Amino acid sequence: MNNVKTLNKWANAHTYLPIDIVRMSLGVFLFLKGVYFLSNIQYLVDLLSPIDHIGGGMFLLHYIAPAHLVGGVMIFFGLLTRWAIFAQLPILLGAIVINFAGQMQEQNLFLALLTLVVCIGFLIYGSGKHSADYYFKMQQ
Known part of the structure; x- marks a missing residue:
């Protein structure tokens, strides 16, 4: 917990609007992907x-789209950003693995790696x- 507080203090001291615009763009991208x-x-x-063949296909179908939708909105507004991104990591790692397990699509691989x-x-x-x-932290 101390590490998170230290990271937050450093981030708040070194915050810039272009970085927030990148965060908001990431949220919009994930929402649109969802x-x-x-x-489709x-x-x-x-x-x-x-x-x-691994199993859990129906679970994945019902996890990926809602996680992108909700996570994208949360990342856009900066609400519980780390938790929302933590929920995106298995999806993104799976997207990279799928490119190597199936037919390689360089554009999807690049997009998954960049994200x-x-x-x-x-x-x-x-x-x-x-x-x-x-904002909520300052209201306390």
Whole structure:
């Protein structure tokens, strides 16, 4: 817990609006990806087909889209950002694994890697000063 407080103090002292815009863009991207998965459920089923033999396919179908939708909104507003990103990490790691298990799609692999790197950055950095977390912390 002490490490999180230290990271928050450092992030709040070194916060910049462009970093918050990147966080908000990440939230919008994840939300739109969730909407896309909900509107094209067959595409999601086809993406998960290389790991279908492992099991849990129905769980994955019902986890990925809602996690992107809710997580995207939470990341956009900066509300419990680290928890929302923590929920995205298994999905992003799975997206990278699926590219190696099935047919390699360089564009999807690059997008998953870029999103994973940005998520890990915000997992360390936090939500910043222009966020709901900071606002609620200042209201106490």
